[in-house]
Amino acid sequence: MxxxxxxxxxxxxxxxxxxxxxxxxxxxxxxxxxxxxxxxxxxxxxxxxxxxxxxxxxxxxxxxxxxxxxxxxxxxxTKQEVSEAVFQSGISAVGLPGDFETESSLTVGAAGDLIRADGLEYSKDILFEGIEDILFDTDVAFANYESVVAEDDVVKKSIVDGQSFIMCCSSTQYTALTEHRGRRFDVLNIANNHSLDLGVESLSTTQDLFLRDGIMDIGAPRSAQEYGKGKVFVRNGIKLGFVSATFSLNGKPLPTGQEFRVHTSKLMSRYVPPDLELLRAQIADCKIRGCDFIVASIHWGVEFEFFPRLRQIEAAHALVEEGVDLILGAHPHVIQPVEYYRTKRDPNRIAVIAYSLGTLTWGWYTAPHLILSLIMHLKLAKGHVGGEPRTYIESAKPNPVYRNISEEANGRFMRIQKLCDQDENGGAACAIVKMKQYATLVLGDGWAY
Structure with a gap:
């Protein structure tokens, strides 16, 4: 090999x-x-x-x-005020209050972008084998799905020898991206800047496949009545509310009469402050529906920057005080810090803000900053504290992972591997060292433990 x-x-x-x-x-x-x-x-x-x-x-x-x-x-x-904000509290802040009485719990595995890559279909049931314990051996597996599905001839025409900015994949690549040995992602976000790469028709086709496979999609309402509403997912007696929005559709307009089809807000405009109203509407809907815990999937940020902008931090804090308990960010294609934020609305509550989980799968194979991503593994606990019902994050761990390509007798395969399992010897030593430096930069020294 x-x-x-x-x-x-x-x-x-x-x-x-x-x-x-x-x-x-x-x-x-x-x-x-x-x-x-x-x-x-x-x-x-x-x-x-x-x-x-x-x-x-x-x-x-x-x-x-x-x-x-x-x-x-x-x-x-980055600027000093950004570092001071995101590193104000460490992971040790996460935990349950001393008088918390647990009634039920669940685990969450959350990954970054799922994007096509040449030959990815041959890695089915191999792609995730090195990380299945932190992603698929959980009660809820989540990721951002960034390659709409189309027929093979449409995909080949659109990709143009890898030189297209369009993100789309065949049905066989879709299966490799979303399934692992009979298990599938539970929730996938599809509100991102590539949602309309092949038009509303391919977006609907992708959602039809999710429906067939028992995957809940978020961020792309299929009716005007669903616009501005959250999505609810129940597992182990815990009602999770999901809210979602993307900063952009890459300049592609939504068709007349279908303006509701993707949750889109000006989150990263150079001209106006982040518009949080659409996310606030979804949060309010989740509260009305009695959700125990609210997760926000936000597609935003500046590509290839290892730290969020200050306006993102301020917006994230505002959303947390509005009711969000966990933020899962995507778009920069590199990893960014995970913030552990003690809320003002509830001093016992630590919200976890992952500004960017990076890109789990993509067509760049060797650059350390691009092949590195994060998988968040969290445990939630539902119960009572002081007689009041609460659902808190009991534990949270960011796991740096990277994608590796190998040529074997029967083909080329992509595998996602844990960075902590890799030593710094051999031909790839410089890449491993660099990825560990990046992980320490954004996560601190304790990420490997």
């Missing part, structure tokens, strides 16, 4: 090059490449670009150059 991560990052050249970062595939204008070159030389973007457009209709030439630069040179620094 040949480990392609070893071969790409070691001293021996690979016989077949695998794309490492978007810079390997996506062409850029000469002026964009010149800006990227100057940014490297002069250190323009060692810190995040202050005024940046991340929604396609708001992006300019400088934003495009920043995107290309950061895709290969991730932004690892």
């Amino acid at each position: 040949k480990n392609l991560l070893d071969r790409n990052l070691g001293t021996i050249a690979m016989p077949h090059h695998l794309p490492s970062t978007p810079m390997d595939v996506f062409s850029a204008k000469p002026e964009t490449l010149e800006t990227v070159r100057k940014a490297k030389v002069f250190g323009w973007w060692d810190f995040p670009l202050e005024d940046v457009g991340v929604d396609n209709p708001e992006m300019n030439a400088n934003d495009s150059a920043y995107w290309h630069y950061a895709s290969g040179n991730p932004i690892t620094k």
